[in-house]
Amino acid sequence: MTTIAFIGLGIMGAPMAGHLIDAGHDVVGFNRSRPAVDALVERGGRAASCVADAVHEAEVVITMVPDSPDVEEVVLSPEGVYASAKPGALHIDCSTIRPDVARKVAAAGVKLGVRVVDAPVSGGEAGAKEATLSIMVGGEAEDVEAARPYLDVVGATVVHVGPAGAGQTVKAANQLVVAGNIQLLAEALVFLEAHGVDTEAALAVLGGGLAGSTVLNRKAAAMRAREFTPGFRVDLHHKDLGIATDAAREAGVAIPIGAHVAQLMEALRATGHGELDHSALLLLVEQLSGRDL
Amino acid sequence: MTTIAFIGLGIMGAPMAGHLIDAGHDVVGFNRSRPAVDALVERGGRAASCVADAVHEAEVVITMVPDSPDVEEVVLSPEGVYASAKPGALHIDCSTIRPDVARKVAAAGVKLGVRVVDAPVSGGEAGAKEATLSIMVGGEAEDVEAARPYLDVVGATVVHVGPAGAGQTVKAANQLVVAGNIQLLAEALVFLEAHGVDTEAALAVLGGGLAGSTVLNRKAAAMRAREFTPGFRVDLHHKDLGIATDAAREAGVAIPIGAHVAQLMEALRATGHGELDHSALLLLVEQLSGRDL
């Protein structure tokens, strides 16, 4: 049994913390809004009143917050994780943030004797609930190994991909591919519908060939039904694509389709669909094809 | 045992005809270049000296040729399939061609008492050899059912998607999705390499999450190794994307990413890579990122 501070008990964080409790750990949770903490206590965890309270006796600290500035505040501020963490504590940041911020956070941790890994996850709410997340981990090999037992509790695929920040870089690539796959499926669906094709049959055959994808397997039925309850929200995917396009520019890499999809996600958000599932890119294709009238 | 005329014994056609022989059918083959016919005879088939010779006593005629004009010539010309086919014969066109040409061919067949289905395939040379093709079939329901026993011999997924031409429409959508998936994977790989990430590990984790795809499973290792032996050639995929963008324009459907990928495939071909596997889109991304120097 390990004492684990879990900061950020949202759609993703709550079920992840729950699995760690189920695995026998002593989980002390903190979240800005109190009901999420209460839910954790009902699940068998303990409540903390602030970050410092959660962290000060933890051997492992897991953070799962929305964006780079959130991580900077929660971890680096005077009331943050590193101000109260025990020397030798292991910090696992599961948030999806900028690779450069992840490296900055890791460097700050090292100075204070905290071991840090960046461990963003893929798989969405379903993956979090089913403990089948894919987790891409950046950091020192021994720290990643130290984190692995906890990550294995919430994920099905846990892979060490490189040094500090590498997890975030891989997550950025992941988000480009996922957004692109959704958009391609959306274009294919609208194209097939416009031609009067039976899309259920068509998707079966597409899925059986080289066009098959996890997006098709998991999202196509809901897209055909115009069911866009998140899942993973457009607003967050838009944020992630901003990270990815910035990281590509930083590296001098051309990502023509990635950048194009980022514009489409931007447009989807701008048209008021930020709260929908990212598969709502279908709505944009319909709109651009005059099929929403 | 059915007498089957098989016209077009190329990379795809030869193994497909072979499977039909193995399944006990009497396969009479014709190909413009003689060695392909000789190879069929060695496999246990019979040789025809021209289309008419192959077709005149066949109950089933299968055509597998490169492009729309080839189908028009092989099927509709005075020396073509329909001039010699027996009344009631079943014509299965496995070529990938324009949906409007498929509809025109089907209409011509119906006038002459030939039953016609369009049945383009997905899965490439490997799928043809392993008899695991995905086959999207357009035509009258009873004709599709008549064709199914033969298609089941060469394919793992055989689906009736709609009336005449619908198979080609679905194939066009398939080619858009496949090209897009390859391009996205290429961008992700160059992005990850530029950031110094271990791409083998990264692809493992991408494949385990929502970014997973058949393209990633089948193509990523060769792409990492810069191994671009076809497989499916850029020239052909370029042709197919022309069909897809035309079909989208005809239907008034916007396919922003599809059209963009078509331009990239065009560029890949223009830069002299038409003979490589379509996964060579990676070379274009490298070139655009200055990583080919």
Add this chain to the structure above:
Amino acid sequence: MTTIAFIGLGIMGAPMAGHLIDAGHDVVGFNRSRPAVDALVERGGRAASCVADAVHEAEVVITMVPDSPDVEEVVLSPEGVYASAKPGALHIDCSTIRPDVARKVAAAGVKLGVRVVDAPVSGGEAGAKEATLSIMVGGEAEDVEAARPYLDVVGATVVHVGPAGAGQTVKAANQLVVAGNIQLLAEALVFLEAHGVDTEAALAVLGGGLAGSTVLNRKAAAMRAREFTPGFRVDLHHKDLGIATDAAREAGVAIPIGAHVAQLMEALRATGHGELDHSALLLLVEQLSGRDL
């Protein structure tokens, strides 16, 4: 004074025919709808009851119709221009059509002893009314010189750009550039408005520098006022971009931005704005930015 048959008295054709009358020529007009012919007679021209009637005694035949199939019908059909034209007549096709169709028409004319030039125009309704059109002419040098006196009556810039079809090729390039310039101006306007900038002042300074363009000079004020009366209709520009992207594919040329703009024009048309001026691309940018709510 030359007897000129003028076929196609629409928004562009009517004022062009009028200028030729004003210049002292004997203009015999035909149009599918009769009121356009009556208007020409009032202007001082003569009425023809059919193409043959217009053409049979003409030394010069000018055609100005919407699209490639229209030209093929009006010119090549048994009741068309070439069936009735005098040997040695000069045919000036001012329509905007496919370069390959222009070459086919020219070849057909040559066989029958008709001299043919393709002479598509740029400048829109205003240019036609003010006789300030830009005219890009393809054909044999001596035929182009023979056509020049008539073209000078309706245009301010008349340039011989190459052999048969070359005028259409240049027009295709023209339409790519114009559509792109409009789209860029639309993006700039929405961007500036979203940032609260005084766009009238901003456009003044953009126009004074390297961002200046004829599109900015002629279209920006109406775009700021959301005034989209054509001018040149989205439907026609969409048709022209289809010609341009096909011609690029035929030549193996990558036109990434041109193809992208063609998709946006397609989307604008699909969303029901085909009858507006092409500067309505602004509406699409607003829609994609959620600023149309």
Add this chain to the structure above:
Amino acid sequence: MTTIAFIGLGIMGAPMAGHLIDAGHDVVGFNRSRPAVDALVERGGRAASCVADAVHEAEVVITMVPDSPDVEEVVLSPEGVYASAKPGALHIDCSTIRPDVARKVAAAGVKLGVRVVDAPVSGGEAGAKEATLSIMVGGEAEDVEAARPYLDVVGATVVHVGPAGAGQTVKAANQLVVAGNIQLLAEALVFLEAHGVDTEAALAVLGGGLAGSTVLNRKAAAMRAREFTPGFRVDLHHKDLGIATDAAREAGVAIPIGAHVAQLMEALRATGHGELDHSALLLLVEQLSGRDL
């Protein structure tokens, strides 16, 4: 006669400072590399040994440096402009930087009693030498009027476009439009050349119609001749497009073509052409069309 500190005597700054000397002002120049300062002295100006030395008795301070971090250092650092400027001095920043940094600089100036305007310029080296720059000015109306006499010395079009930062926003829009216009012209040229058209004639007619632009007038001849001596460097335009795409994202505005062109400029730079004139986008189009072989 006004005492003017001029910081940054590069390709743009040197001729601008020269014009101010010619207009009778007392110009004290500073530049990191000494030869540029010596050249100013020869022209009739005075040399400063550091920023503080240049600024401490100046009524007007003009800065013309490459990028946002340069402005922050030159202006805001302890050895910077604001640490030494006289109360009531007028600071005119002609650099092209991020609008948010411009606003931050202006706010810092106001606190210290310095009046600040952002006044980025368009027109390139030629415009600087000929004193025909377009200048887009952001700031308080009275400060802009105070700056106008000095800006009129170096520019032909000086326009107040809004509050602090607005000049930079307009410059960002300007750079999007310019890059797009160059790219469109490059695509048109390669397209026309591939079709064997006489491009000199074609450009004459394009320039006379709705496709006309300042880019065409000033750049087309050099592009036809493959002459890419800057002018304005790809590296700088790439930087500016990063500012523009960030500013668009910040405002929630979709700029599909702008973002696409930014990718192409990125690719041009990545392929080793960062030092060429931005019209070298033509090389990229040639490369993508296989016409560089």
